[in-house]
Amino acid sequence: MRTTAPMALDLRMLDEGRLPREIFWSEEVYRLELERVFARAWVFVAHESQLPKPGSFLTTRIGEDEVIVVRKRDGRVAAFLNSCPHRGNRVCSAEAGEARGFVCNYHGWSFGLDGSLRGMHESGAYDREPGFDRSELGLTPVAQLDGYKGLLFATFDPDAPPLAEFLGDFRFYLDVMLDNDPGGTEFAGGCISSVLGCNWKLAAENFAGDALHAGWTHASGAEAMLGGPVAALGDPSNESYHVNVNGHCWEFNLDSVGNAATIGDRRVVDYLREHRSRFEERLGPVRARMVGSVSSANVFPNFSFLPGQNTFRTWQPLGPHRTELRTWVLVNRDAPQEVKDAWKKGAMLTFSPSGVFEMDDGENWEGATHSNRGVVTRRQPLHYGLGMESRIDHPELPGNVHRGQINDANQRAFYRQWAKMMNSAGWDGVLETEDAR
Amino acid sequence: MTPATTPATVLETADRVDAGLYVEVLQFVAREARLLDEERYPEWLALFTEDATYWVPGIENRSRHDRSGTHAPERMAYFDDTIADLRHRVDRFTAPTAWAEDPATRHLHVVSNVEVEAGEAPDELTVRSVFVNHRGQGSTDSAVLYGRRTDRLRRVEGRLRIAARKVVLSHATLPAKNINTFF
Structure with a gap:
């Protein structure tokens, strides 16, 4: 994540009731938005009712990052990047449904409802590979996921304040x-x-x-x-x-x-x-x-x-x-x-x-x-x-x-x-x- | 070898439709399309029976093995209309305050692959067709939507009328900002 803003956004003109138009047009502003707003804020991902039972899933986006939201076997909801850690292809192509897990079409890397890597095509080759550790190669989870009275929100920022604080009053x-x-x-x-x-x-x-x-x-x-x-x-x-x-x-x-x-x-x-x-x-x-x-x-x-x-x-x-x-x-x-x-x-x-x-x-x-x-x-x-x-x-x-x-x-x-x-x-x-x- | 396959049955049914009737239906759907192109909405509404239903379900991108399917009556629909609902929509199109309708949209409703079959009731036909709907707006905006229609046409006092229409769009995410038309 960037530590300094590549451009200064001066919105002091809001105090005079004015807004600069650049923020609706600039590619640079947009790229910073994806990093500073969407990759950090708590973003709505699902209503609990859309995930009625273990295996229920839906796919959505946080910013431009594609995300799978799924109810795990233990009944809790998790969210992961919808991208295989092997070559990056998406592992879930449907927008909603029920699944026992997610399998990448490319090389058969397969993942449990908890996002963990379970196996792949020709898994023996990986097993013979020194230092290969499946536990390090699960789907990337969001940093935090929490709900408020049925609405589920997620953030990619481990430092984001709790959802309760983000929503506040x-x-x-x-x-x-x-x-x-x-x-x-x-x-x-x-x-x-x-x-x-x-x-x-x-x-x-x-x-x-x-x-x-x-x-x-x-x-x-x-x-x-x-x-x-x-x-x-x-x-x-x-x-x-x-x-x-x-x-x-x-x-x-x-x-x-x-x-x-x-x-x-x-x-x-x-x-x-x-x-x-x-x-x-x-x-x-x-x-x-x-x-x-x-x-x-x-x-x-x-x-x-x-x-x-x-x-x-x-x-x-x-x-x-x-x-x-x-x-x-x-x-x-x-x-x-x-x-x-x-x-x-x-x-x-x-x-x-x-x-x-x-x-x-x-x-x-x-x-x-x-x-x-x-x-x-x-x-x-x-x-x-x-x-x-x-x-x-x-x-x-x-x-x-x-x-x-x-x-x-x-x-x-x-x-x-x-x-x-x-x-x-x-x-x-x-x-x-x-x-x- | 499988005897009496389903496709053959469908073709035989289609073959039995009277040529005069087929031409009448073709003429009907072409005229209906032109009424929509020309935004002659009250005349278009008059093609529907009073008990008509007009359903355009939302389409979801679901897995093949998902038995709940890509669309279902219990899910959200772009249109889930009675004739009264269609009248509300026409009221909005024809209101002088429908700012977005001026300048007028340039509509083109292309209807093809028309199939005519006997309906469930003796005075009804099942008519299937596909469509391409092009809308030109402003100087350069354009939107193209595709889909498949299944109509129940009823003969009322000698004329064909639409008693039910189901429109299945080819799009999950609608590639357009709105649907300021009918299909």
């Missing part, structure tokens, strides 16, 4: 989705992925805080699903917030079902209304109104979701100008099957590559990426100056709280966290809260 907000029901959650089944010609950060920052685009970009989707425009969100009398912790961001109002209503199925809204008292019991009066409200969130760096529509997704970088989107649908495990099915279908009808809302996002992010091809264009800073004075203290909401969801506060927090990681090879001062220690 953002766990208080995550409970809105993960712990509003005693049965916990699951992914509803399947995974849909697509490729966007945009920088991954533009998508992540959109979910981190961009309530502003909802009413404009998605006017046609709202027309289709609600028969009218998205309600104006910026009225100062509306109770709405930007909150962030360690660059993890959630923008929301407290209308309870505003997002959920867009999926066009009464059963989902009815489920939320019927369970309101349970949400209040478990989450208190404020968070209970966040479960399906007009809101969006991003767990730094690239794991986003929408309460209400319950789409969960990662923005996996494939270069500075290319991103793979992988999406799932989160449901409460104990919800009636018909409610789970309605949620899955509704999430796809609204937020998927064919969704009436999402269809308009990719176009914008691609445009916002590719305009920066121009050298003069690239010199022009972007405006991130909404809500510069919106910081408040709130008796019930932890973290950095800003009044009003029509705001750029979370986007600024996202880029500040990104800059902290980009500018430091270590973790000193990278996380802002010490509460979890």
Whole structure:
């Protein structure tokens, strides 16, 4: 790992509400991102429910590193690089399934569910080789893997602070989705992925805080699903917030079902209304109104979701100008099957590559990426100056709280966290809260 | 030697289809494709029965021996629609605020390999086809999607109507930012 930054990323202009465009275009910034952000941060890799039994596996990426996530015989989950230590070929070609182990197609090197090397074609030749030690040649594991209420995260950095500390007080907000029901959650089944010609950060920052685009970009989707425009969100009398912790961001109002209503199925809204008292019991009066409200969130760096529509997704970088989107649908495990099915279908009808809302996002992010091809264009800073004075203290909401969801506060927090990681090879001062220690 | 192989049975069934009917179906799918090319969505919707289903499952890259298969009804789908859902989608396409639809996408729906068989109900046909869907957007953007369709066509008051369509895309990861069209 590099110990010094090859380029200085000066994001002080964020204090004036501006952002340099270079960070969406430069190959050099991108290469550093893979090292400093994706090879160090805790990155979402799976929901527990995707790995129901020993041998269940899925393949994903952390940055551009391909990873196998697998439930071992002892029931614990592990994650390894999907690359054979012999010649580097991948050892698992399927995106999900069940396996007894993983075998490389090239020379038959085979690995157990725990990643250990078990054998290979012509193993006798290796056995006769002095000093050959199978135990040194397993699949390379991630440095740490841990979970929070069903979500599994991994990091390649042995020095990364524990997941609990990385998430910090953002766990208080995550409970809105993960712990509003005693049965916990699951992914509803399947995974849909697509490729966007945009920088991954533009998508992540959109979910981190961009309530502003909802009413404009998605006017046609709202027309289709609600028969009218998205309600104006910026009225100062509306109770709405930007909150962030360690660059993890959630923008929301407290209308309870505003997002959920867009999926066009009464059963989902009815489920939320019927369970309101349970949400209040478990989450208190404020968070209970966040479960399906007009809101969006991003767990730094690239794991986003929408309460209400319950789409969960990662923005996996494939270069500075290319991103793979992988999406799932989160449901409460104990919800009636018909409610789970309605949620899955509704999430796809609204937020998927064919969704009436999402269809308009990719176009914008691609445009916002590719305009920066121009050298003069690239010199022009972007405006991130909404809500510069919106910081408040709130008796019930932890973290950095800003009044009003029509705001750029979370986007600024996202880029500040990104800059902290980009500018430091270590973790000193990278996380802002010490509460979890 | 294996007597009466399955492929021969399929071919014999296909051979028995009336040429006039086959031409009628060919004309139907070509006209349907042109309605989509020309974004004549309300007219396209009128080709469906009121009880129609339109299913485009997500495709997963799964091992051959994985019995759960590459797609399944319990998994996420790009479209898992009734006629009411299709109408929602058309409402979005035709809304004047659908910014991403202007300038218009240049669509080309190519449909081929059409097979016509008797359906399960006496007034229905099973029609299989493959498609290539090209979309040109902006000055240089283009997206190409491929897939295979299985339709249940029903004769309603003398005309062919789509009662069910299943579209199996050839792509696991969709090589496109969206699907602003139908197949």
